[in-house]
Amino acid sequence: MTTGHHSAPPPRAPERAASLWPLVHAERAALADDLAGLNDQEWQTQSLCTGLTVREVLAHITASASLNPLQWMAGVIRCRFDFDRQVAMRLAEQLGATPAETLARFRHVASSRTKPPVPVAALLGEAIVHGEDIRRPLGIRHAYPITTLTRTAEYYGSSDLVVPAKGRVTGLRLVATDGPFTAGSGPLVTGSTLALMMAMTGRGAYCDELSGDGVAILRNRSAPAQP
16 A cells, blocks of 8 residues: 555646636626626727727627637638738627617627637637727626636637737736736736736736836737627
8 A cells, every 4th residue: 555645637628618608608607698788878888999899899709609610710711811801700690789788799709619710718818808808998897707717818828829828928027916827927917817817918007017037028018809
């Protein structure tokens, strides 16, 4: 009989993905609830995504939850591999005639597991980042679970898929002040996990909430936010 402690093997990718879906669904549901009371003028508020209203960003999230890999690829081919055109086309499909219809369509897919050929972590990141793209201009604050934010920040810190986040923070040391997230090495950037994550995805406005010698570098790497 042996003594001592043995660490469990890390979970396999399918298990990790399965554990993320409830987090995706929870963030979508919270966003829908936050937007339920908006008036028509608020729906037309400019989001943090360049050129898009909060209503249009919500329709974009709906599109992501409505496309399986085959449908996604068919759209890419239809748009001749112009990914911006594909985004605009799918957004228009989900916008609906009124803001109420836009929100109803989003609620309908809030618990969907349909997705394009991207990791589930990317959909969780989308729900949070685009959720902030919508909430911040409207002055809405949402209390994200720190475990959800940490998992998403870790994904962005290790991937340039969909959003070039990893490349944006190369050569910087990120340290969250409200949770266990840390990444990289180099000039220091500290702040809340949410602010770090939003800055990693190019939202320069969140650099105002960060401190450290690396903030100026990160701010210079910010880019117009895209859906």
